Amino acid sequence: MIAAVQSVPTPNEVQEAARERAAIDDSTRIPVLTFFAAAVFWLLVGTILAIIASIKLHMPEFLADWSWLTFGRVRPAHLDAVAFGWLFNSCFGTLVWLMARLSRVELRNPAMLLIGAALWNLGTLIGVIMVLAGFSTSVEWLEFPRWVQPILVAGYVPIALWTMLMFRDRREPHVYVTQWYIIGAIFWLPWLYLVATTLLFWFPVRGVTHATILWWFGHNAIGLFFSTIGIGAIYYLIPKVIGRPVHSYYLGLIGFWSFAIFYNWAGTHHLIGGPLPAWLVTVGVIGSMMMFIPVGATAINHHLTMVGHFGKLRTSPTLRFTVFGAMIYTASSFQGSLESLREVNRVTHFTHFTVGHAHLGLYGFFTMVMFGAFYYIVPRLTGWEWYSSRLIRVHFWTTALGILLMFGALTIGGWLQGVDLAYPGPDGKPVPFMEIVAAMKKYLHLRSISGVMILAGHIAFAVLFVLNVLRYGRQRVGPTLLAPESAAEQVPVAVS
Amino acid sequence: MTVGYVVLLGTVTVFGGAALFAFWWAVKTGQFDHPDQQATSIFGPDEPIGMPTDDVLYPSERPAVRPRRTEPLPLLGSRFAHRITEGDWES
Known part of the structure; x- marks a missing residue:
């Protein structure tokens, strides 16, 4: 394809390239949408669990009588639902689609990926339920019971294998x-x-x-x-x-x-x-x-x-989310490097500062980029345009402002918390621990508010996704990737 | 600790070896040659360089009056370039 862009392509070349791209998208449609649907489901579940956990930090009596929803269970369940549910599923869908596109090869036997998706999400579902039921391993990031791990591995193998098979069979040499x-x-x-x-x-x-x-x-x-x-x-x-x-x-x-x-x-x-x-x-x-x-x-x-090209941020949802994520990637990475210095870490360790950094990276960077990927990929698979640009705006601004508010509150609060914990107060004596806890309440309130903002954005996103998959609203005009009208008239519509 | 050493050394050998092999293969097959040209490999005849592919989302931010046209629009997203009309975006 490198050579093709160096000279003016003939109509036949345009037609052939468009047909190839449409066929590739068509072959990945079911497994990628399956991963994405599961990701959206877990995103909502994980966000609700996050808000419950966040509220408990400044209102400990909230849902305190139900053991399943005590902080020690809700917090790891939030992490696992978001990590194994949202993050991994969105990753799998995106990497399968990207690999097919970049390799210029159709996905064969997509049923294997569906089996992988089923096993992965079964493992995640069982794991989250077990964590909420009190059977966590208490090992961060690996809270699922030991016997759930083989299910996840069994789900991952076909996903990785099929992705690499696409790479092996690629038609694009570079x-x-x-x-x-x-x-x-x-x-x-x-x-x-x-x-x-x-x-x-x-x-x-x-x-x-x-x-x-x-x-x-x-x-x-x-x-x-x-x-x-x-x-x-x-x-x-x-x-x-x-x-x-x-x-x-x-x-x-x-x-x-x-x-x-x-x-x-x-x-x-x-x-x-x-x-x-x-x-x-x-x-x-x-x-x-x-x-x-x-x-x-x-x-x-x-x-x-x-x-x-910054002006295109006004019009392209994909670009807006992706560039926001890219900028946050730089910021969170530089912050993470500086946070590793012993002098800085002495203050920030065991404080909300670290929590703010983690959310900046995994949400401000990665999740926002995945949103951008969804906005680019899903219409090309469903043949349907997004239902409402207003809802996309709601999604962007609630999540972008929400994560910035969360990061700001936890960073400032966490730093003050760390200073109070690590150094004596103005009177030369250690600051009483409960005073530090009480001083954190306003920052934790802001964290909960930001969580509600983010949840609102996720609901808007989920509505958009469901409507798109159900093909509610406007139909896409023509095949996904046809440019000239002459080619568009001749190439069969991949999905419509 | 025997199992630990086996796991650590074994995986380091396998995966580290895979990384070295990948680098050697990339050099051998010219993956690092002509990088500026290879950066264009994601474009193609149907989506050439210079053609944005996701730029027509917000109708309210476009000019209020646009001529109705059916021929391809230069530099517009290929997704809609061949048949955009005023009515397409009113919901």
Whole structure:
């Protein structure tokens, strides 16, 4: 396809390319929409659980008489519903579609992906119920009971396998930078998950090693899977939406390979102040600081690609969500690197500051990019346009302002909390713990308000998604990806 | 700890080896050659460079009066480029 864009294509070439693209979209429609539907469901479930947990932080008596909804269960259930339900399902749908598009190959035997989706979501459903029922392992990010893990693995195998089979059968010889990110994510996740579950549950290690492996997994699961898919999606969506190649492909490749080299080392910065050997923590700090290289390369690249096209943020929902996510990626990554410094971590550790950072990364960056991907991909699969631009605006502004409010409240509150916990007060004596707790209430109120804003946005998003899948509203005009009318008249409509 | 060493060393060998192999394969097959040209690989004859593909969402932000036309619109999203009319966006 590289050669095709260097000269003026003939009508036949245009027609053939459009037919190929429509056929690829058609082949991925059912499995990708299945992943996306499951993702939207879990997004709502996870958000409701989040709000319950958030309210309990400033109103402990809220739903306190129902053991299933006590904070110790709701909070991990929120994390797992969002992580295994929303984040992974949206990742799977996006990576399958992107890999098919970039490989220029139709998806074969999509039923295998449906089996993968069924098993993955069955495992997630059982896991969340078990956590709410009080059977959590209490290991963060891996709260599901041990016997749920094989179900998730069984669900993941066909998803990874089918994605790699598409890559093997690709008709496009060049591996675009997005594919590098997808392939990396496909390989890194089983490495992380198998090592962590084996050494934490099946043949458990003890003590410091346990914590080290846990945070090697916890940190890398975020960066080496979610961030990877998010960055890869950005590298596809921004150039496609604005119709301009990425500013510097060199920077894109440097970003990927330096990301692959450095990110894996950073996990132990979660254990600063813990009983780890100092050198091990220092390795994590150095790895975190080295992340300035890939993050800076990616940020510069995205920005320079967008230069001259920022006006399109007014009109394209995909671009608006994606660019917002890309900007937050830069901010949250730089913040994370600085947070790994011992001097900073001394204040921020065990405070709301860390919670704010986690939400900035996984929501402000990754989730917003996934929203952008949904807005781009779903109409191309359903053949139907989004029902209401107003609802999309509601979705964007409630979620964007909501996450910024949450981040601001938790960052400011968390920093003050950390200062009070780590240093003496004005009178030279330690600040009473309950005074610190009470001082946090206003920030926690703001957190709950932001959660309600985000829930409103998610409801708008879910309504839009359901209406689109049900084909309610306007039909798309013509096949998904046909440009010239002459070709459009000849190419069969893939979905309508 | 024997199992731990086996798991750690085994996975490092397998996955680390896979990463090295991927890098070697990429160099060998010219994936790092001509990067500016390869950046265009996501475009094609039906979605060429210069054609935005998602820019016609908000009707209220477009000019109030537009001529009705049926021929392709330059630099408009391919999704609707061939047949956009005023009525298409009124809901």
